[in-house]
Each structure stands twice: as C-alpha cells, then as structure tokens.
Amino acid sequence: MKILNLLSKISFIMAVMFSLSLRLNAQSADEGKELFNANCTACHAIKDKVVGPALKDVSKRREEAWLLKWIKNSQALVKSGDPLAVQVYKENNESVMTAFETLSDNQIKSILAYVKAESEAPAAAPQNAGMSVGTPTNVDSSSNFETGINWLLFIISILLVYIISLVFKILTRIGDIQGKPVINWNQVNSILLMVFLVVGMIAVIWEFAVHGKLTIFEAGSASAHGVEYDSMFMITLVLTGVVFVITQILLFWYGFKYKADGKRKALYYPDNHKIELLWTVIPAIVLTVLVIRGLITWNTMMNHKDEKARKIEIFAYQFGWNVRYAGVDNKLGAHNFREVGVMNALGVDTNDVNSHDDIITNELHLEVNQPIDIAFRAKDVIHSALMPHFRVQMNVVPGLPTKFSFTPTVTTAEMRVKMSKPEFDYVLLCNKICGGAHYRMKMKIVIDSKEDYAKWMSSQKVLVANKVASTAVALNN
C-alpha cells in the first residue's frame, strides 16, 4: 500500500516536470526568441515596462535602420545628437541600455521579428499558454526525445535507489530473525571510507591537472606587483595543499584501521599538552609569517607614489565602463555629479581648465612599463573593477573615491604569443552583482608598446578641443 502511494506520487511529479520541459523546448525553437531571452529580458518585456520600455509594436513606432543602430549602440546614437534617440533616452530617465555591437544585423532582425510576432499575439492568450500549445512544427522533436530518455534514466535511478533500500531492509529483518546481522556495517563503512579517500584524491589531482590550465595563473602576471602576489598565492596553496593531503589520509586511514571489530576496546585519551602545543604553535607561526608578508605587500602596493605615474579615471555605471585620461597636463579635470547627463556622461566640469585636454574612451589603453594611478568613480551603485591578469581589484563606490596604482609589464601582443591565443584580450570586469545586466559589464584592456600607445592616443579626441588646439594631443613624456 505504502509503495503504491509513493510510486503514484513520484509519477505525478514526473508528469508535471515532463510537461514543463516540453514547454521549455517549444520556447527555444525560434532564434529571435532565444536571443531576446538571452540578451534583452534583463531589461525588457514585450507588453510591460521593466528597466526599459515595453517593446510591443516597436517596429511600427521606429524605422528598422534606426532600431539597428540603436540596439548596436544606443549611447553612440544619443551622443551623435540623434533627436529621437535623445528623446527616448530622456523619457526613460537617462538609464543606459547596454550596447550589443556583437549582434549581427540579421540577429537583430530576428529579435525584432520575434518582438513583432509577440506584439501581434492575441492579447487574451497568456504568454505561456501560447507556448505549451504552440505551433507543432516549431517543436524540436529530437530534443524532446532526448529529454524523454533523460527522464526515463532519472526514474530508473530513483527506482534503483528504492529497490536497494528495500533489499537492505529485508536483509536487516533476516538478521533480526537469525539473531546475527547479515551485513557487518562497520566493515562496509570502513571500506567506504577508503573508497572515498582514493576517489576523492584522484578527483583532486584530476581537477588540478585538467582545470588548473584554465586558471589565470598559467600565463603569469601581467603587472609588476602581480609577481609578488602570485608567489604568495602559490606558497599558500602549496602549504595548505600539503596539510590537506596529510590530514585527509590520516583521517580516513584511522577511520578504516580502528573500526569497531568487537575485540578491541576504545582507549580513553582526553588530551596531551605537548601535542596540543605543537599543533597550535606551528600553524600560528606559519599563519603569522603569511599574514605579515601579505600586509607588507599590500602596503607597498597601496602606498606607492610615483610622480611620473599617468593619471587615469575609471568610471563605472549600470552597466558599463568609461576611462578618462588626464591628457598632456596629467591632471584630471574636476567633476560634479550634477553635471552628469546625456552629453556629459561623466559629469566632467569643463570650467576647470584641467579638464580641457582630458580624453574619454570606452576602452582602456595603457603603455607597457608605464606606472599609472587609477582613480575609481561610480555613478549609481557599488561596482568592483577586476583586472584579473594584472592581479588588480578595487571596489568602485558612489561618493567614495578609491584608487589603485600599478605598472603593466606585458603587452597584449606578447600575452597572445605567450598564451598561444591570437584572439586574446585583457579585460576589466565588474565583480559586484550590481543589477540585471551586471554580467555584461566588461571593458577591453589593451597594453600597447610606447609607439602604439602614442599612435592610439593621438587618434583620440580631447574633451574641449578648441581650447587646447595649441597643445594638441602630444604625450606627457
């Protein structure tokens, strides 16, 4: 009776989950829908306003060419002064839509086609009802078959677990009747301990061998202070690794060796001062050495002052980054959050002459072996600037200036060779969950040779061009 009850419950849950999975499959049929769900739903719905406006009938409101430009880079369109773009941006309280420069025209068109189809879907039908019925031709039958097989395997494995537990129950009963247990659980558990030890250790070694290559440590640090950082990381990893291996082996081996066998009695051994002292003092000394070295390293990293360091500002907003270079005078102009707006995203105070030769970009170019001082500033919420290859991370907090100074030592070109990845680029990522499109907050970093940096710099526009025409965009050498 009990079993039947259980089985009927399991099969009911299965049926519900199965029908859910069918729905999901029907959903993934259409390319536009997939792209929309992956890139846009953080901020848009068809019929409701989310972060951005409802997109219902957007193709009727706007020209396709405009939409293509807008979706690829709405901020560029706003900055170009396009009246419609400026209006849409203002109507939405100047919240910034992510740029999707990697989407092709065709991909955007298929998103728009999906938006159009959804706009025209009868208003009465709730969205998911449309999905479960759907058009049968849309359903990918091969993946349904796969889902079916997966569910079958799932059911079989649950049944298997259930049968095994039944077998054990029966064996225990038999043991009760015979007055002598059929299974020696101490024996079974002690063997399982050894199995766990061996399988676990193999898994650890496998992890290091296979996924160790995926860590950023493989290629080495691309900044001067990063070498020290990596050495501390490695020493800590090796020390804790050795302790881990020894303690785990002892733990499981003793569990195995001293299992209760009915012959031996456990020894009552409350404590031993010598051993206690030993395993308190040794870790304390090791930790003190590690922590003091860490403190010294941190202080030299944070207090380092270099007159020749180039001043740079990194500006974070939901959801993107800007860089401001100090220009020829190596002085960043003042800023004021009240000035932040469509035409002045960073709120730079152009009354301050220091700002006139500032240069604002959305890529971080740095010259190799040239120290830089970065000042971080946030527009809206707390972000965190992570530059993993340079072993740099700093919180970016509204109203609270933070800074970091470092020297990049490996150019992008050199790193590409070193990693044998011709496509490689350094990145700056946001490392604080700062909102719906947080995961898209990244910026390309390029480490240039002296010549390339000068060339790139001279192609950038200064903030107030007419006032610095005489100094142009020479470099501060």
Ligand SMILES: [Cu+2]
């Ligand atoms: Cu962020």
